[in-house]
Amino acid sequence: MRLYASPSLIALSAAPLVVHSLQLPFGIDIQIPAVLDAHLNTIKTQISQIQVPAFINKIIDPTGSSPLLSLHRDLVSIPSVTGNEEQVARFLETYLQSKGFKVELIPIQSPEYPKKRYNVFAYPEGGSRSAPILLTSHIDTVPPFLPFKDGLRTVHGRGSCDAKASVASQIIAAEELLAQKHITEDTVSLLFVVGEETNGDGMRHMNTYDLKWDAVVFGEPTELKLAVGHKGLAMLEVEAKGRASHSGYPNLGINANSHMINALYKLDNLKLPSSDLLGNTTLNIGVMSGGVAANVIPASAKAEVAIRIGAEHFIDVKVLVDDALKGIEGVEATWKQPHYDPVFCDHDLEGFETIALSYGTDIPNLKGRHKKYLYGPGSILVAHGDNEKIDKSDLYEAVKGYKRIVRGILNAKAVVVADPAKSETVVPPVKAAVVVEPSVQVVEPEVEKVVVPEASGDKEDYKKSDDEEKVEYVTILPVEPIYKHERKND
Numbered sequence: 001m002r003l004y005a006s007p008s009l010i011a012l013s014a015a016p017l018v019v020h021s022l023q024l025p026f027g028i029d030i031q032i033p034a035v036l037d038a039h040l041n042t043i044k045t046q047i048s049q050i051q052v053p054a055f056i057n058k059i060i061d062p063t064g065s066s067p068l069l070s071l072h073r074d075l076v077s078i079p080s081v082t083g084n085e086e087q088v089a090r091f092l093e094t095y096l097q098s099k100g101f102k103v104e105l106i107p108i109q110s111p112e113y114p115k116k117r118y119n120v121f122a123y124p125e126g127g128s129r130s131a132p133i134l135l136t137s138h139i140d141t142v143p144p145f146l147p148f149k150d151g152l153r154t155v156h157g158r159g160s161c162d163a164k165a166s167v168a169s170q171i172i173a174a175e176e177l178l179a180q181k182h183i184t185e186d187t188v189s190l191l192f193v194v195g196e197e198t199n200g201d202g203m204r205h206m207n208t209y210d211l212k213w214d215a216v217v218f219g220e221p222t223e224l225k226l227a228v229g230h231k232g233l234a235m236l237e238v239e240a241k242g243r244a245s246h247s248g249y250p251n252l253g254i255n256a257n258s259h260m261i262n263a264l265y266k267l268d269n270l271k272l273p274s275s276d277l278l279g280n281t282t283l284n285i286g287v288m289s290g291g292v293a294a295n296v297i298p299a300s301a302k303a304e305v306a307i308r309i310g311a312e313h314f315i316d317v318k319v320l321v322d323d324a325l326k327g328i329e330g331v332e333a334t335w336k337q338p339h340y341d342p343v344f345c346d347h348d349l350e351g352f353e354t355i356a357l358s359y360g361t362d363i364p365n366l367k368g369r370h371k372k373y374l375y376g377p378g379s380i381l382v383a384h385g386d387n388e389k390i391d392k393s394d395l396y397e398a399v400k401g402y403k404r405i406v407r408g409i410l411n412a413k414a415v416v417v418a419d420p421a422k423s424e425t426v427v428p429p430v431k432a433a434v435v436v437e438p439s440v441q442v443v444e445p446e447v448e449k450v451v452v453p454e455a456s457g458d459k460e461d462y463k464k465s466d467d468e469e470k471v472e473y474v475t476i477l478p479v480e481p482i483y484k485h486e487r488k489n490d
């Protein structure tokens, strides 16, 4: 069947980078040859002048008529591979200002990235720079840029999942919480940083600001689950030095490959620590090289190794690895940056499934004694691939999820300490609450009343408009040691 694109039926994608694509109702795309560009623009102008009822607009242009989907589309359409985040930061500045936020563009300078780049820090007009809750994610993406593509249920494009899905849903969540008077203007601030995909310079720069939060909600793809934490990271280069000689006279040389094989075998079979919460520490021998020809005794060999740490600390893993390599002739390990310990997140809110993650985030880059929540739409499994995508339903769910997290934090009556082994992550509750230590000690905080903003209107109205269930966030979770000092690797 041939499709005739009638101006009254079609909606053109407003995204600047998909000018050759016509989006029909129900997610059908047709490609328009470039020669029709001029006609397209005329049609576009005509369509924009047609007044149609909102419900028809929702059918013919589901993305354009949804504040959430259109914000997400605009973000994904702007290329922002690490080092090139200026345009997306300026877009967010304009967008957030138009929604009544006070916006600060914070310049980030890094020798690796010479172009202008900015973190975007925002809080509601009339609110406070030092609001107790921060919603944050990152605006940079991995390369290469993949253009926005709208489907029936799914959106494709670089950053559609990691992490512009989190950025868009955090912003809409904040807007809705404010509009529905579930929070006051001085409750939540927003921070969208550069550089998360490489060296974390955007988030680390925030440590130079005199800003503190009671709770920080980090947005990354967690499949709409509340993360219990993520593994730490250690990377090392192993080098073996030998002496070249003719392969027919191996006794005259020193075979670097043989020593490297011995070293890597030991590493591959090393018992490394694990925890119930984050699982095993895993070791990946990612790169190997050595020798110049089959008939030459190799004089040098190299390997690169990445270790995802499921328990204990970087330094403990380093000691185990260094010990394993000790005594192997000519073999040396060089430890690389970055490295960080396992990160334990707060997950003391009811009504969320939990997940343990094996990828890194900006959480360790933001210093402070704030509570740490990690939550977001989409799956890390598609995040950096050439078919990065997100389900539209996940975006809507994430808005609800962020709203529940913010309200849960405000309503919190019980707090589980994220990592009893690390004093830095033993964090005080937002406002006041009961801190439950692993030893089942109940500590009365300095009494300060929990401030829970009143919802405007009656509860029925709220339920109708938000379609959320009212959740009580008062249960003290079972308190068990969540950090197990046990070494096993199976």
Ligand SMILES: [Zn+2]
Pocket (backbone or CB within 6 Å): 138, 162, 163, 196, 220, 221
């Ligand atoms: Zn990310």
